[in-house]
Amino acid sequence: DAGVTQSPTHLIKTRGQHVTLRCSPISGHKSVSWYQQVLGQGPQFIFQYYEKEERGRGNFPDRFSARQFPNYSSELNVNALLLGDSALYLCASSLLRTTYEQYFGPGTRLTVT
């Protein structure tokens, strides 16, 4: 079975631009969560979507938004990029809204110049 997939793998953007990152969860999983991991730190929670509704939001500015589609895939959008948005963006999927085991994708490495 395919695991969580994310696209693109790497991305370079300029300050002020916007970016869209994509995530396909494991087949049958209805929950998708997004995390930001700055180099040298642990991942920080951004959003959780379950059954196409936002179920949790971390301490991130409104420049960050996300959505989940009927097939449970998800997009993370970041507007007005700042240098500090450079990070690895991770997507995690799970079967349930609350579960002990989440499956993470390999991430998208975003570099803002």
Next chain:
Amino acid sequence: DAKTTQPNSMESNEEEPVHLPCNHSTISGTDYIHWYRQLPSQGPEYVIHGLTSNVNNRMASLAIAEDRKSSTLILHRATLRDAAVYYCILHYNNAGNMLTFGGGTRLMVKP
């Protein structure tokens, strides 16, 4: 949120047991203890979780102190593939899937 404290790094020899400690003195009665690990250039991977009793699975064992203020992840025979950052996370079961990662412990395994 209750916080966890882990050593920044630990070293182990290949094929020897490894005990990774985690302190969580402000844990509440409804917090589960989760362990994830992150191998180089990969996303985090679930390892094990527990509430009060010790737990075993194919990857590791989790020993939880009687007062639940600390726990230890045990890798019975470390391999080079176990070199990773190990995160100890407290998770309130009604908090959805939000995981609060700390800095974790970087485990280095020597051949």
